Amino acid sequence: MRRTSTLLALPAALAGLAGVALVTVPADASAARARTTVTIRADGVELSGTVSSPRPAKCAKGRLVVVFQQKGVRGGGDDVRVASDVTERDDGRYEWETGNTGLEGRFYAKVRRTPHCKADTSPTVRAVR
Numbered sequence: 501m502r503r504t505s506t507l508l509a510l511p512a513a514l515a516g517l518a519g520v521a522l523v524t525v526p527a528d529a530s531a532a533r534a535r536t537t538v539t540i541r542a543d544g545v546e547l548s549g550t551v552s553s554p555r556p557a558k559c560a561k562g563r564l565v566v567v568f569q570q571k572g573v574r575g576g577g578d579d580v581r582v583a584s585d586v587t588e589r590d591d592g593r594y595e596w597e598t599g600n601t602g603l604e605g606r607f608y609a610k611v612r613r614t615p616h617c618k619a620d621t622s623p624t625v626r627a628v629r
Contacts, residue, residue, distance in 0.1 A: 533618045534559050540567070540609040542627035548597035549609055549622060551587050559617035560594035563587045567598055570606040570624055582607070604628050 536559045539549040547567055553559030567583040583601055587594040596609075606624050613619040 531616075533613060534616060536560070536563075536611055536617045536620045538565060538609050538611045538620045538622045540607065540622040540625050542607065542625045545601050545603055545627045545629055546597065546599060547583065547601060547607055547609075547625075547627060548595065551594045551596065551611060553617060555616065556594065559614070560587060561589065563594065563596075563611055563617075565596040566610050566612075567601075568608055568610065569603060570608060574608065574624060601627070 534553050534555040536551065536553045538551050540547060541549055549565070551560045551563045551565060563586065565585055565587065566581055567585075568579040569582045571578040571580060582603060583598040585596040585598060587596045589595075604627055606626050608624045609622040611617075611620050
């Protein structure tokens with residue numbers, strides 16, 4: 501009797517696993533997020549940079565860039581958000597700028613992921629007056 505109950509339970513268990521696998525498989529594997537690159541540069545205490553991607557219309561155009569001042573170890577939880585800007589096209593590139601922040605120190609820029617684009621974080625730069 502034990503053998504029968506095990507054999508009857510096996511198809512039900514496999515059907516349950518198959519249902520889970522179907523739910524977790526993406527509907528369109530070709531819709532992977534595109535690589536995105538954000539840059540930063542300091543000209544005195546003015547910060548600016550670019551956002552680029554193989555899919556510029558979806559991943560660079562109008563992208564929100566957030567600038568953080570690095571306080572300790574990068575990403576250590578004590579970094580401070582100091583500025584943000586939305587990219588605009590200029591001479592074929594999608595650029596952002598903070599203007600004069602009035603702040604000296606170490607800064608980096610971030611873009612969050614979107615449904616079509618990956619997130620990215622720039623290298624850290626030092627701004628001095």
